[in-house]
Amino acid sequence: MTDSIGEKIIPFELALKLADAAVFAENSRHLRNIEVAVLRGSWLGQKYDQIAVESGYAPEYIKHDVGPKLWHILSSSLGEKVSKNNLMAVLAQRAIHEEDTETRGLRDAGIEEHWDRRNIDEILCASPHLPTPLEAPFGLVALDSTFYVERPPAESRCYEEITRSGALIRIKAPSQMGKTSLMVRILAHAKKQNFDSEDGLEVHTVALSLQQADRAVFTDLDRFLRWFCASITRKLHLPHRVEDYWSETFGSKSNCTAYFEDCLLPDINGILVLALDQLDEVFLHPEIADDFFTLLRSWYEEAAYGDSGNPLWQNLRLIIIHSTEVYIPLDINKSPFNVGLAIELQAFTTEQVFSLLSCYGLNLSESEVSELMQLVAGHPYLVQQAFYHLARHDLTLNQLVQMAATDAGIYSNHLHRHLRNLQEHPQLAAAYNQVLKSSQSVEMEQLLGFKLHSMGLVTLRGNQVAISCELYRRYFGRAMTVDK
Numbered sequence: 204m205t206d207s208i209g210e211k212i213i214p215f216e217l218a219l220k221l222a223d224a225a226v227f228a229e230n231s232r233h234l235r236n237i238e239v240a241v242l243r244g245s246w247l248g249q250k251y252d253q254i255a256v257e258s259g260y261a262p263e264y265i266k267h268d269v270g271p272k273l274w275h276i277l278s279s280s281l282g283e284k285v286s287k288n289n290l291m292a293v294l295a296q297r298a299i300h301e302e303d304t305e306t307r308g309l310r311d312a313g314i315e316e317h318w319d320r321r322n323i324d325e326i327l328c329a330s331p332h333l334p335t336p337l338e339a340p341f342g343l344v345a346l347d348s349t350f351y352v353e354r355p356p357a358e359s360r361c362y363e364e365i366t367r368s369g370a371l372i373r374i375k376a377p378s379q380m381g382k383t384s385l386m387v388r389i390l391a392h393a394k395k396q397n398f399d400s401e402d403g404l405e406v407h408t409v410a411l412s413l414q415q416a417d418r419a420v421f422t423d424l425d426r427f428l429r430w431f432c433a434s435i436t437r438k439l440h441l442p443h444r445v446e447d448y449w450s451e452t453f454g455s456k457s458n459c460t461a462y463f464e465d466c467l468l469p470d471i472n473g474i475l476v477l478a479l480d481q482l483d484e485v486f487l488h489p490e491i492a493d494d495f496f497t498l499l500r501s502w503y504e505e506a507a508y509g510d511s512g513n514p515l516w517q518n519l520r521l522i523i524i525h526s527t528e529v530y531i532p533l534d535i536n537k538s539p540f541n542v543g544l545a546i547e548l549q550a551f552t553t554e555q556v557f558s559l560l561s562c563y564g565l566n567l568s569e570s571e572v573s574e575l576m577q578l579v580a581g582h583p584y585l586v587q588q589a590f591y592h593l594a595r596h597d598l599t600l601n602q603l604v605q606m607a608a609t610d611a612g613i614y615s616n617h618l619h620r621h622l623r624n625l626q627e628h629p630q631l632a633a634a635y636n637q638v639l640k641s642s643q644s645v646e647m648e649q650l651l652g653f654k655l656h657s658m659g660l661v662t663l664r665g666n667q668v669a670i671s672c673e674l675y676r677r678y679f680g681r682a683m684t685v686d687k
Contacts, residue, residue, distance in 0.1 A: 215246050218294040225280040225297075225669050236338055236345035238273050241265060243347055245287045252440070254629035257346055259387035259410050261438070301437065321586040337563070337594055340587035344384040346391055349562050350587070351384060352555050358385065362392045364544045365476060369506020371499075371543030374524045377659035377671075379584035380548045382524045386410065386478050389522060393476045404518070405473035409438045413484040421488040425455040427495065432462045441470055456498045463502070468515040474552060476523035483657065492531050499523070499539040527657030530650050550581030571600055578604055580672035582659065588613055608677035611649065618678050621658060625683070632683065635660060639680050644669040 222242060223234045234242065237258060244254035251270060255262040260269075270287070277285040277293075285293050338344075344351040364370050372389065374382050390408040411434055420430045432445050448462040468475060485492050505516035521543075529540045551559070556572055567575075579585035589603060592613050598606075606612035610619075625632040634651040638660075644667035652668045655661045660675055661668040670676045 213295050213298045215243060217298060218246060218291075219243070221294050222277060222281075226276055226390075229280040230276065233337060233339070234423065236342070236348060237265075237269050239338075240345050240347065241269050241273055242290075245290055247309065250326060256408055257387075257391050259343060259346075259383070259390065260438075280447055314389070337591060340584065340591050343387060344381070344385075346387060350559065351388075352551060354381075354548060354551070354555065354558050355547060358388065360544060361385065361389045361546060365389055365393045365522075366396055367519055367520075369501045369503060370518075370520040371539065372522045372546065373540060373543055374522065374546045374548065375528075375549035376526065377657055378526050379582070379659060380550075381583050382526070382548060385546075385548065386480060386522060386524055390476060390478055393474075393520070405471070406476060407439060407471050407473055408476045408478070409435055410478045410480060410605065411435060411438065412480040414481045416484070421484070421491060422492050424491045427491050428459040428498075432459055435467065439467070439475075441467070456494055456501075459498060460502070463519070464513055464515060474518050474520065476520045476522070478524065480524045482523050482525040483527055486525070486527070486529070486531055489531055493533060493537075496533060496539055497537040500537050500542065503539060503542055528653045528663070530653045540626050551583055551586055556581060556586055559590060563590040565590060565593055567593075567600065574604060575600070576589055578607060578673050582672060584617070585672070588617070599648055607674055608681070614674065614678075615652045618674075618682075620680055621660060621675075622679070624658065625679075631655065635679065636683055638668060639676060639683065 219234075219239065219242065227233055228395070237260065239252055239260040241251075244251075244257070249257075250344055250591070251266040252262045255265040258265070272348060273284050275289065277290075281293060281297060283293060337346055338350055340350075361374075364372055374385060376382050390410060394406050395406055396406060411431075415434070416427070416430055419428050424426060429445055429449065432448075436443055436445065444466055445462060448466055449458045453461070469618060469655070485495055499521065502516060502519060503521065505513060508516075521539075523539065529538070533540070535541060553572065556576065560567060560572070575589055579589070589600075592598060592603065593600060603613060607614055608618075609615070612618075625635060630652060631651060634647050635655055637645050637647060638655070644664045646667050649666075651664065652661065655668060656663050660671055660679075662671045
């Protein structure tokens with residue numbers, strides 16, 4: 204939907220500024236990404252389920268948590284009851300009030316001739332108490348965010364691939380590199396496509412994080428696959444029929460396949476784009492990993508059989524997301540990690556950093572950007588953190604760089620989290636110490652190297668690893684020495 208009643212009253216951008224300014228004035232915080240997504244969806248007349256799909260969250264979370272809390276905070280901030288139904292009217296009235304306030308101020312200043320030809324949007328954009336909302340750089344970057352940085356050709360290749368029958372996309376990158384943000388964009392792009400114009404098949408998207416499963420679920424393949432099928436069924440809002448398709452006569456993989464083939468895919472009668480996030484959770488459980496990954500590969504091959512197989516499998520498109528290299532032994536002919544489209548997200552380039560810089564309204568010189576790049580090596584999360592705090596005027600770039608590797612710096616929580624992980628795994632800490640002490644790449648046991656890389660602490664260079672950025676060298680070089 205590109206237009207709505209709300210847009211005809213006032214532009215959404217203005218409504219967002221009004222809402223954000225009111226919340227900030229009352230609560231000293233800006234609207235969060237997910238709150239902005241719900242606000243925009245409501246403004247466009249979308250139902251919570253649609254908002255959830257496009258923002259990559261569970262419908263129950265949007266419907267029973269984010270939505271009610273958003274209307275409550277808007278009601279208290281705007282001084283009158285706000286709901287999904289009266290949102291447009293309340294903010295339009297607020298816009299008129301703000302226009303009148305600005306009008307009186309300009310007239311009192313003797314510059315009436317400068318405002319009477321401006322529309323309300325131009326007047327309010329110039330208002331000093333309505334700043335462009337900054338987004339705290341935590342979690343995924345919302346679909347409508349201006350702070351998302353594309354890393355060509357990753358996005359275009361994924362958008363093209365997901366339109367293919369039986370597609371499989373593999374996205375790999377260390378922690379906090381933007382994998383989930385890319386995933387929700389692929390799902391949104393898929394949702395907008397008409398894959399089969401003749402049959403008019405509807406596109407259904409499901410994002411399932413393996414971190415949502417209880418630890419006990421991973422102890423047994425049968426239990427894991429039942430959870431897997433039930434979770435997807437719930438997200439598709441279909442009746443729970445897992446037990447009807449589970450038979451002791453057949454194995455767990457056969458039961459799971461039958462459930463997709465005879466229940467899920469026929470019931471939706473359309474395209475199912477299934478995104479599996481945090482797949483690394485399965486790597487930790489070899490007792491189920493081999494069978495589960497073999498199952499995914501078999502579904503991919505079923506789609507490739509064309510007329511000789513069940514054509515329903517061509518309606519399943521898979522996106523699998525993981526942080527580390529695959530370190531469990533898998534038969535090359537049964538692995539899903541050597542087929543389909545492979546995407547490995549890289550750090551931001553200098554050009555991409557400059558692009559993000561303009562989104563934050565910052566003006567740094569080439570030498571200043573170079574200094575920041577030397578510190579964080581283009582790591583998306585670390586760059587976003589820096590620009591967010593600079594845009595808020597929390598500190599200068601010089602102060603940021605000087606304090607970055609200390610407990611008083613903006614990265615302290617991020618660094619503490621990594622330090623705790625290393626302290627809890629002495630073997631990993633000892634391996635990382637080797638890297639810190641060397642000015643060159645070092646060779647280490649493969650599994651340890653993969654785990655450090657998944658955390659983003661090292662870069663892989665063939666069979667060797669190297670420290671991933673100067674920030675980590677400074678902080679952990681000191682912190683791990685003190686810890687001893």
